Amino acid sequence: MRTIKKIFFVFTAIFFAGLNVFAQKQITVAADGSGNFKSIQEAINSLPADAKEQRIIFIKNGTYNEKIFIDKDFITLKGEDPGITIVTIAQARDEWRCDNKDDYGTATLNLKGSDITLENLSFINSYGKDNTKEKTMICANDSGKTKTIRPYGHQMALRSFATTRLIVKNCIFRAYGGDTVSPWNTDNGMFYFKDCTMEGGVDFYCPRGWALADNCTFICHDKNAAIWHDGSKFEKSKTVLINCRFTGDDDFKLGRYHRDAQFYLLNCCFAENMADADIYLVPTSNTLLWGRRIYYYNCKKEGGDYAWYKNNLPAGFGINDFNVPWVYDYKWNPAPDKNVTAETGNEVAAVKNIIDSIAENMLLYQRSNGGWPKHFKAVAVNYKKTLTAEELKELQAGYAEGIDATIDNNATTKEIWYLAKAYKKTNDKRFLAAAERGIDYLLKAQYANGGWPQYYPDFSSYRSQVTYNDNAMVNVLNLLYDVVYKANDLEVINEAYAGKCADAIVKGVQCILKTQVKQNGKLTAWCAQYNAKTLEPEMARKFELVSLSGSESVGIVRFLMRIEKPSPAIVDAVKAAVDWFNKVKITGYKFVDVAAPNEKSGRDRVLQPADDGVLWARFYDINTNEPFFSGRDSERKKTIAEVENERRIGYAWYGQWPEKLLNTEYPQWLKKLNKN
Numbered sequence: 001m002r003t004i005k006k007i008f009f010v011f012t013a014i015f016f017a018g019l020n021v022f023a024q025k026q027i028t029v030a031a032d033g034s035g036n037f038k039s040i041q042e043a044i045n046s047l048p049a050d051a052k053e054q055r056i057i058f059i060k061n062g063t064y065n066e067k068i069f070i071d072k073d074f075i076t077l078k079g080e081d082p083g084i085t086i087v088t089i090a091q092a093r094d095e096w097r098c099d100n101k102d103d104y105g106t107a108t109l110n111l112k113g114s115d116i117t118l119e120n121l122s123f124i125n126s127y128g129k130d131n132t133k134e135k136t137m138i139c140a141n142d143s144g145k146t147k148t149i150r151p152y153g154h155q156m157a158l159r160s161f162a163t164t165r166l167i168v169k170n171c172i173f174r175a176y177g178g179d180t181v182s183p184w185n186t187d188n189g190m191f192y193f194k195d196c197t198m199e200g201g202v203d204f205y206c207p208r209g210w211a212l213a214d215n216c217t218f219i220c221h222d223k224n225a226a227i228w229h230d231g232s233k234f235e236k237s238k239t240v241l242i243n244c245r246f247t248g249d250d251d252f253k254l255g256r257y258h259r260d261a262q263f264y265l266l267n268c269c270f271a272e273n274m275a276d277a278d279i280y281l282v283p284t285s286n287t288l289l290w291g292r293r294i295y296y297y298n299c300k301k302e303g304g305d306y307a308w309y310k311n312n313l314p315a316g317f318g319i320n321d322f323n324v325p326w327v328y329d330y331k332w333n334p335a336p337d338k339n340v341t342a343e344t345g346n347e348v349a350a351v352k353n354i355i356d357s358i359a360e361n362m363l364l365y366q367r368s369n370g371g372w373p374k375h376f377k378a379v380a381v382n383y384k385k386t387l388t389a390e391e392l393k394e395l396q397a398g399y400a401e402g403i404d405a406t407i408d409n410n411a412t413t414k415e416i417w418y419l420a421k422a423y424k425k426t427n428d429k430r431f432l433a434a435a436e437r438g439i440d441y442l443l444k445a446q447y448a449n450g451g452w453p454q455y456y457p458d459f460s461s462y463r464s465q466v467t468y469n470d471n472a473m474v475n476v477l478n479l480l481y482d483v484v485y486k487a488n489d490l491e492v493i494n495e496a497y498a499g500k501c502a503d504a505i506v507k508g509v510q511c512i513l514k515t516q517v518k519q520n521g522k523l524t525a526w527c528a529q530y531n532a533k534t535l536e537p538e539m540a541r542k543f544e545l546v547s548l549s550g551s552e553s554v555g556i557v558r559f560l561m562r563i564e565k566p567s568p569a570i571v572d573a574v575k576a577a578v579d580w581f582n583k584v585k586i587t588g589y590k591f592v593d594v595a596a597p598n599e600k601s602g603r604d605r606v607l608q609p610a611d612d613g614v615l616w617a618r619f620y621d622i623n624t625n626e627p628f629f630s631g632r633d634s635e636r637k638k639t640i641a642e643v644e645n646e647r648r649i650g651y652a653w654y655g656q657w658p659e660k661l662l663n664t665e666y667p668q669w670l671k672k673l674n675k676n
Contacts, residue, residue: 026055031062040064040077040087047072059121061085063400067105071112079121082172082197083437084368088124090131093154093179098139098147107156107182117167123157128176128201129393152201152222154178164188167334170429172197178222180204183211186233192324192334195429203228203256211239212327212334217360217430220248221389223275227254229261235290238262240327245428247271247360250386255279259286262293265309266322271357272303273386302357358383359422359431362415364395366434370441371405371456372412373398380409405441406455408467412438413475417482421489432492439483439497442476446504447532450511452476462529462540466511469528469540474555477508481562509563509570511535512556516573517548517622523576525553527622537622542634543647548625550584550616553577554657561669571673578666581658584625586615591640591654599645607640607654615654629653 028035029043035058037043043057049072056076061084068077068087079085089108096106104110108123131151139147155177160166162185173181173196180200183191189209193216198205201222205213208230220226226246231237239262246254250273255263263279279294296309297319313319325333361383365372374381376395387395398404407413416438423431445456451466452473453459467473480501482490515535517524525548527537537546557577560570590613596604617627629637631644640653 026058028058028060029064030060031064032060035060039066040068041066044068044070044072044075047075054115054117059085063088065089067091067107068109069105069112070110070116073113074115075113076117076119077121078117078119081433081437082120082122082170083433085120086122086124088122088126090127090129091125091155092127092131092149092151092177093156094147095127095137095149097141098137099141101141103156103159104161107159109158111158111160111163111166111183114162114164114166116163116165117169118171119169120171122172122174124173125155125157125175125180127155128152129396132393150177152177155200156180156182157200158182160184160189160191162187164190165332165334166191168193168196170195173199175200175204176221178202178204179206182206184208184230186230186237190328190332190334194335197430206230207239209233209237210328212324213239213241213244214335215243215428216241217245217247217428219360220246220252221392223249223251223253225253225256225279227263227279229255229257229263230259231262232260232286232289236262236329238264238327240264240266241268242266242322244268245270245426246274247357248274249389251275253277253280256282258282258284260288260290262290262295264295264297265299266297266319268296268299270299270301271360272301274301276306276308278308356422356426356428356431359419359426359428361385361387362419363430363434364392366415366437367398367402367405368400369402369405369444369457370437370439371402371407371445372415372438373404374406374409374411375404381411403458404455405457406463407442407445407452407472407476408454409470410475412441413479416442416479417488417490420492423492424489436493436497439480439493439501442480443500443504446507447511448507449514449532449535450507450509451515451530451532451535452508453532459532462538464532465529465538465540466515466532466535467529467540468526468549468552468556469544471552471555473508474552474559477505477559478562480505480508481559509560512560513569513573516576519623519625523573524548524580524625525550525577525620526556528552539634542632543630543643543651545619545628545630545634545636546622547619547628548580548622549618550581550620551618551652551655551657553581554661557661558665561665565676566673574666574669578662580625581616581662584616584620584627585658586617586627586654587613589613589615591615593649596645601645601649603649604645605640605648605653614659615656616658618651618653618655 027043029037029040047055051074054074054076056078059079061080063086065088067089087108093106108125128151135149136146137149139145155175157173157175157180159182166183178201181198186208191207191211193213196216199219202224206228218226229239253275295313297311297313299309324335416435419431419435446452453464454467454472455463482488483493483501484498515530516526528549529538529540531538539545557574560574589607590610592608594604594606619628621628629640629643631647637643
């Protein structure tokens with residue numbers, strides 16, 4: 001982003017130098033006051049109405065709680081990042097119409113101007129999220145009659161009137177009812193959506209006139225229909241959707257129409273839970289002039305296809321005939337840099353992949369700060385689970401605060417790795433953007449001393465501690481290392497992150513070296529948690545007392561052995577830890593599960609003699625290296641048998657964690673080290 005900003009501002013300096021703010025083709029809006037205006041509407045109002053060329057309003061990251069009206073032509077609203085450059089209101093359409101004669105004002109973004117461009121922004125109408133019950137209003141615009149306002153009725157994020165030539169790139173539109181995105185102009189409306197996400201209830205993408213959605217994602221929360229079209233004014237009006245993905249609540253239907261319409265779905269993919277229902281006509285008094293015109297080509301569904309979307313392009317129209325100007329009857333080309341949507345000549349490329357429903361769900365769980373929680377409703381997050389409408393609302397309620405974001409239990413790191421892989425598989429830019437926001441979160445969460453807390457920004461209790469427990473900090477360092485060295489699918493991450501990640505790794509290694517425990521001047525291993533300020537060992541949960549760890553120390557050593565050209569201090573740390581592992585290993589025993597009818601759980605775990613057994617304890621005394629155990633009373637026990645059954649079977653007290661490290665990985669590392 002820094003590189004992009006630099007290029008952008010160099011561009012503006014060359015072309016607009018010496019002009020005052022009102023004569024410039026770009027002005028800046030920033031909620032914090034660092035721009036020309038604090039409000040988007042103020043910036044729009046400042047522009048002359050009679051322009052004949054594009055004016056750019058650059059909007060810095062932030063949440064703008066305002067309703068936008070554009071009744072001027074040639075205006076571009078350009079944000080920094082759609083995930084965090086957000087324009088939001090809460091307005092039901094019926095509520096607005098109680099006191100107003102038409103829809104101009106019902107949406108988050110209201111358009112009457114033409115030649116409008118939107119980039120890198122989110123437009124949200126949160127009425128259905130903020131109002132969960134019906135309410136009644138007395139309508140001044142309807143002779144004082146009472147109207148019932150439903151929480152999931154029509155609520156618009158975008159609504160246009162006589163607008164022609166609307167270009168929308170990399171934007172997010174969310175509402176919690178119908179008609180989220182309503183670009184309406186049957187006479188000459190021409191609308192182009194590229195790399196966008198749209199979410200809502202019934203008919204939530206409902207263009208009138210000519211429209212193209214390219215590489216967009218549609219998320220439906222209503223069983224009646226996701227998409228809709230009105231092409232009743234002209235026979236050639238059409239809505240075209242290419243390389244788009246559809247997902248949503250169980251049994252959502254793809255689409256419907258009430259009057260003459262024309263749909264083309266090319267290279268689209270559908271979630272497994274989509275209903276087995278073709279785009280359908282809703283019976284009304286309207287007379288159809290041109291019959292049913294629903295066309296599909298090369299569409300696929302996760303889990304198996306339905307017969308109704310088999311290839312059926314109209315007679316005389318071949319897939320090679322498709323190009324962007326064709327959508328608009330050759331009256332407009334909103335993508336002049338490529339005459340076709342696909343990248344392979346005049347042919348539409350094959351669907352690259354079916355919807356990745358796990359990645360889609362990861363987007364829902366990501367917090368505004370870029371991190372992910374490990375639990376939802378006190379249960380481990382399950383990305384294969386479809387959330388109910390109520391669960392989704394509850395999940396979204398914690399989005400802005402993000403206090404549950406964590407690196408514990410692989411949270412945040414596993415999502416970043418997965419989303420990077422999903423991006424390579426699907427070419428869905430939302431997945432890459434989410435992964436990069438996750439990396440931003442990790443970089444921001446790092447302490448000045450190089451460590452990472454278990455949670456950020458929640459520093460309550462032991463969540464503030466520098467945490468090696470369950471490999472939390474090591475997972476972060478391994479991920480950042482993959483960014484720097486373009487490994488494990490993270491070569492897709494923007495090159496601008498490499499330097500920042502390298503700096504964070506240097507600080508992280510310094511923290512590791514500082515926290516390696518010494519006994520009588522000799523380096524040993526690491527504890528699971530450390531004080532965030534003093535880096536002194538600390539306890540975490542009641543049964544996790546201060547101790548040297550036979551488990552977490554392995555992950556730390558493995559990370560240190562990844563480092564190319566390790567310093568003498570790193571080499572010493574690795575060798576000392578290996579010596580300690582060999583010193584404290586326990587031979588002649590195995591830790592096994594056994595039946596225990598007398599226990600409430602019905603099972604137990606015990607230490608049993610075994611000639612070939614080799615084990616390490618999870619906890620060792622920080623001074624004597626003696627294994628010890630503890631229950632929820634936080635009292636040290638000499639044997640595992642003294643710990644209550646619930647803890648005996650519910651925690652990894654013994655394991656073989658260092659075995660592969662000692663027998664295979666460390667010798668290989670030494671060999672490589674000696675070669676260098």
